Amino acid sequence: MKNTLMLYVLLLVSLSVQICPAGYSVWAPDVVLLLVVFTATLRGLAAGLRIGLVAGFLRGVFSACMFPLDIVLYPAVGMVSALMSGMLYGQSPVVQIFITGIAVFLSNAAHVLYLNALSGNDIAVSFVLVGNWRGIVVTMISAPFVFLFLKKLSACQAASGPYR
């Protein structure tokens, strides 16, 4: 229970930092997505879907026209991550980078295609991926480190008292 609460608190904190008008950086990783992927790969499908739903809701609230997509996309990303982690060895850093890469690609592609359908534009997915390459690379590379940190945090929480 404590571990779950900690994850949701971290989700709120990371989203708060992302929406802060100051301190914008192209090199910042997508911590919200990393949290969803972490929960899905290491806690399973149900946990991934739940945190994906909350993350999708919160991101959708702060996005223009994206709420219907985000509230479906993030649980879907959690589901895909959980399934891939089940098929591959989720504890391996390489697999974690790979799963994060898939999640980031899915997120960007879904947003581009949804906006194109909504507005009648024809922005290419590759244009966005190339333009966002710094954030994508940093998110993928930081995945194993973030996952390790979160695992240690969960272990500290577990050691400190009764846990689920």
Place this chain on the structure above:
Amino acid sequence: MPKEFPKYKNRIFTACVFAVVLSLLFFPSVFAGIKDLTVRTLTAPFTVYKKLERHFRSRDRLIESNKALRKRVADLSLKIARLDDICRENVRLRALLQFKEKFDFKTISAEVIAREPDDWRGAFIIDRGLRDGMKTRAAVCSAKGLLGKVVEAGIDTSLVILLTHPNFKAGGVIKGSRINGVITGAGKGMAKMLYIPMSADVETGAVVTTSGLSRIFPKGILVGEIVSVEKSRTGLYKYAMIRPFADLFDEEEVLCVVDI
């Protein structure tokens, strides 16, 4: 907490979650209040931090900033006086030509309190809503030029899409050549002007302003400069990529035009 969690409780929980999600999607009026509350709750720490930071700013920095601002006010006052004369002359000349013009429009100043988490599209939230007289589709500008428009006006906050957002559309005109087109967002800090005739001679570096034809954006607001011109896929028109003049992510105070 028991190890075995009854499956039926999981199903009930999932069903409740789906019901909430569907109601939020199909009954947006319910969503408006929840959204406003979520935005204000999550941005509250930054509002408090900003207030504290302003309060504890050093005295010397304030004095220096005050000096610079006084000089700027003096310069701008001279400019305004000169422009007033030009404006009056313009009114007289237009009256002579019997044009009908409106020069006054109602504006609301606002502060940016949150931005969209994904930066490639461009949207932010301001601290003015319906209660302050905000209207949907109001134009949002900064001192440097057009920033975007309001797409959702909540009770106390409003969502603004930048001119680089793919959903943004406005009528634009190229200064000098007076070629009209439609400005739309192209993502990643750029906009583009569509439907430029193939025969039109458009140069890079040309300045684009709002045309005023859409009746949302006042005429003559600076948009950006053209960085490249290309043919469309269909070959029926050209389009120009525009680099906006306004600082899309650095603006903290903006001006919203609610009535033109």
